[in-house]
Every structure is written in C-alpha cells, then in structure tokens.
Amino acid sequence: MTLSDYRKRLLLLPFITELPEPLRARIAMCLLWIGQPAQFAVGDAIFVQGDEDENTGCVLLQGEVEVLRGNQDAVRVQAPELLGEMQQLEPTAQRTATVQAIADAQTLLFSWHDFVVYSAVLLTTEEQIVLRDVIRNSAARRRT
Numbered sequence: 001m002t003l004s005d006y007r008k009r010l011l012l013l014p015f016i017t018e019l020p021e022p023l024r025a026r027i028a029m030c031l032l033w034i035g036q037p038a039q040f041a042v043g044d045a046i047f048v049q050g051d052e053d054e055n056t057g058c059v060l061l062q063g064e065v066e067v068l069r070g071n072q073d074a075v076r077v078q079a080p081e082l083l084g085e086m087q088q089l090e091p092t093a094q095r096t097a098t099v100q101a102i103a104d105a106q107t108l109l110f111s112w113h114d115f116v117v118y119s120a121v122l123l124t125t126e127e128q129i130v131l132r133d134v135i136r137n138s139a140a141r142r143r144t
Contacts (some may be wrong), residue, residue, distance in 0.1 A: 001061070001106065006032055010108075012080045015138040021141045023127055030118045031059060035108030040101040047084060047099040057112050058083040063105030069097040076102070084112075115117045 001009075010028035019027060037059065040046055046058055060081045061128065066074040067083075077083070085101055119128055 013082055015082050015134050016135045019086050026122045030115065031108060034114040034118060035059065035110045038109045040105040042101055044100055044101045044105060047095045049095050049098045051095045053078060053095060055112050056084055057110050057115065059108040061106045061108060063101060064103040065099050065105060066102050066133060067097045067099050082138060085135050113115050
C-alpha cells in the first residue's frame with residue numbers, strides 16, 4: 001500500500017467524514033505520522049476483552065473484523081473503521097471487547113497519547129472539542 005493509498009483510506013473513515021472539511025486532512029495526516037502498519041490474518045486478535053491497554057488505537061484499512069463482547073452477538077465491522085476508541089471512554093482502561101480478524105486485515109496501530117499530543121498541536125481548542133465529540137459519537141453508535 002502506498003502513502004497515497006493510506007491517505008485515501010484514512011479520508012474514508014466514518015469519523016473523519018463527519019468532521020468539518022478543514023479538519024479531515026489534518027487528522028488523516030496525524031494518523032499517518034503516528035501509525036505503524038500491521039497485518040492480521042484470519043483468526044488473529046487485534047484486541048482482547050479485559051486486557052489493560054489504555055493507549056493503543058487501530059485503524060482498520062482493509063479487511064473485516066468481528067467485535068465480540070461477552071455473550072452478545074458478534075458485530076461485523078468492515079474497513080475502513082476506527083477501532084479501540086471505546087476503551088478510551090472507560091474509566092478502567094480495560095478493553096471492552098475482543099476484536100478478531102475474519103478476513104486478512106491491514107491496519108495502522110497508533111498511540112492514543114500521541115494522537116492527543118499531535119491533535120493539540122494541529123488543532124485549535126474548538127477543533128479538538130469537535131474531534132472528541134465525533135469520536136465519542138462514533139463509539140456510542142457501535143455500542144448500541
């Protein structure tokens with residue numbers, strides 16, 4: 001995947017498409033700067049429910065995953081999508097679900113801490129609030 005391919009896929013992320021136009025490219029660039037490419041084969045777990053990991057986020061760029069939470073029905077998620085954001089909203093810093101590849105998956109793994117730091121540099125306070133609200137709304141939609 002070329003840098004241009006990464007950028008195009010990032011700009012298709014639902015939470016990015018919900019942002020005002022001026023923010024979209026900056027957030028995509030931020031994720032490109034801090035993200036590390038990682039591939040997951042069918043059956044590989046990206047996150048495991050209950051794990052204590054308050055810092056890792058994931059952008060699913062290609063492929064499909066299942067989100068498994070306790071006894072609830074699995075939810076299928078296709079690329080492109082932001083993963084790992086719900087744990088950011090939990091006071092325990094534990095993973096709220098297992099995310100497992102059901103098709104070969106290409107991802108960008110990133111540090112939420114770095115994302116917050118770079119966002120603070122790239123965005124105004126008002127833009128940071130908009131970004132936070134869009135990510136929270138995205139997480140809430142998947143949770144229901």
